[in-house]
Amino acid sequence: SAGTPVMFNENGDAPGRYDIFQYQINNRSTAEYKVIGHWTNQLHLTMETLQWTTGDSSLPVSVCSLPCQTGERKKVVKGMPCCWHCERCEGYHFQASEFTCEICPYEKRPDQNRTSCQPIPIIKLEWSSPWALFPVFISILGIIATTFAIVTFVRYNDTPIVRASGREMSYVLLTGIFLCYIITFPMIAAPDVVVCSFRRIFLGLGMCFSNAALLTKTNRIHRIFEQGKTAVTAPRFISPASQLVITFSLISVQLLGVLVWFSADPPHTFVDYGEQRTQDPSNARGVLKCDISDLSLICSLGYSILLMVTCTVYAIKTRGVPETFNEAKPIGFTMYTTCIIWLAFIPIFFGTAQSAERVSLPL
Numbered sequence: 001s002a003g004t005p006v007m008f009n010e011n012g013d014a015p016g017r018y019d020i021f022q023y024q025i026n027n028r029s030t031a032e033y034k035v036i037g038h039w040t041n042q043l044h045l046t047m048e049t050l051q052w053t054t055g056d057s058s059l060p061v062s063v064c065s066l067p068c069q070t071g072e073r074k075k076v077v078k079g080m081p082c083c084w085h086c087e088r089c090e091g092y093h094f095q096a097s098e099f100t101c102e103i104c105p106y107e108k109r110p111d112q113n114r115t116s117c118q119p120i121p122i123i124k125l126e127w128s129s130p131w132a133l134f135p136v137f138i139s140i141l142g143i144i145a146t147t148f149a150i151v152t153f154v155r156y157n158d159t160p161i162v163r164a165s166g167r168e169m170s171y172v173l174l175t176g177i178f179l180c181y182i183i184t185f186p187m188i189a190a191p192d193v194v195v196c197s198f199r200r201i202f203l204g205l206g207m208c209f210s211n212a213a214l215l216t217k218t219n220r221i222h223r224i225f226e227q228g229k230t231a232v233t234a235p236r237f238i239s240p241a242s243q244l245v246i247t248f249s250l251i252s253v254q255l256l257g258v259l260v261w262f263s264a265d266p267p268h269t270f271v272d273y274g275e276q277r278t279q280d281p282s283n284a285r286g287v288l289k290c291d292i293s294d295l296s297l298i299c300s301l302g303y304s305i306l307l308m309v310t311c312t313v314y315a316i317k318t319r320g321v322p323e324t325f326n327e328a329k330p331i332g333f334t335m336y337t338t339c340i341i342w343l344a345f346i347p348i349f350f351g352t353a354q355s356a357e358r359v360s361l362p363l
Helices: 130-155 160-164 167-182 184-188 193-202 205-230 240-264 294-317 328-352
Strands: 017-025 031-040 043-045 072-077 080-088 093-095 101-103 108-110 117-119 269-276 285-290
Touching: 130 167, 130 184, 160 167, 167 184, 167 205, 167 240, 184 193, 193 205, 193 240, 193 285, 205 240, 205 294, 205 328, 240 294, 294 328
Parallel strands: none
Antiparallel strands: 017 031, 031 043, 072 080, 093 101, 108 117, 269 285
16 A cells, blocks of 8 residues: 555565664754664665764774884784784884884984884094093193293203203103193094004003103102212212113003003904983984003003102102202102192092993093
C-alpha cells in the first residue's frame, strides 16, 4: 500500500533501516538529539549538520598518537603497541631510529635536527682576542725597554759604571728578561709541533737565565764576605769568566731537562673537547692545545723555582753587607717579591685548572 519494495536477506530478515542522531546544543542553548544521517544498506551522513568540540566542521583526528617530530623518538605505551609518547633526544643524543636515541661520539655533537652528528668546532686563542692583545702589548713594551738597556750597555761597555755592575752577569740577566717577554708570542701562536717545541724550550729558560745570574751574583758576594772573616785571600771562582761558567752550568741543567722531556714525550698537539663541553651542544667547542700536562709544567718551572729559592736564601744571608755592595739589597728585594708572587700563582693556577669556570687560554 506504501508503494515501497519489501526485501528479505538469505536468513529471512528484513534489511535494517536506522536513523543516526547526534547530541547537540541548539540555538536556544539547550541540548537535544538531532538527526544527522541514516543507514540503509550503507551509511549516509549529512556532514554539514555535524558538530565538533573544535567549533568547526573539519573532521577531528581519530588516532591514538600523533607522529613524532624530527629529533624525537617513540616511547610505546605498554600493552598498546599503536600508542606512544614522543620524547625529544636531549643533550648530546641524536635520533638513531624511530624508537631510539644514541649519544654522539665524544668529538661530535648532534646537528640542529638531531638526526645525525657533526664535528664539534675547534677553536684556539686568536691574536685579535683581548686575552692576547694585552699580553702582547705588555711584552712589546718589555722587549723595547730590555733592548734599550742592552744597547746602552753595549754602547758604554768599557765605562767604569758598566764594568762595576758586572757586565757579563748583566748581559745574562738581560737575556733572561728578554726571553721572558719573547715567550708570550709562541704561547699565543696557533699550536703545532714547532710552536709546541718552542714553548717547551723557552717556557722556563728565561726564568732560568735570570735566576741563575742572580744566584751566581749573590753566591759570589756571600763567599767573598765569608772568606773575609777567616782569611785575607780572595775566594776561588769569582772572576767574570768563572761566573759565566757557573751560570751557564746552572742553565745547562734546565736545557738537559728539556732534552729529556723531548725524548720521553715528543711535542704534539691535541684537541681538548672536555674543557668547553657545555650542557647545550650548540655551544660546545674543542680547544686546540699543546700537550703540556700540569705535571710537565711543574717540572719545567720547578728548576727555575729551585734557583729562585736558593737565590733568596743567599739574598737573606747577604742583607747585611756594606753599602759598597749595593746590588745585594735590590737583589734581595727582588727575590722576596718574586717568591710572594709565585706562592700566590701556583695554588691559583692549579686550583682553577680543576674548575669548570676556568678561562680557556690554551697552553
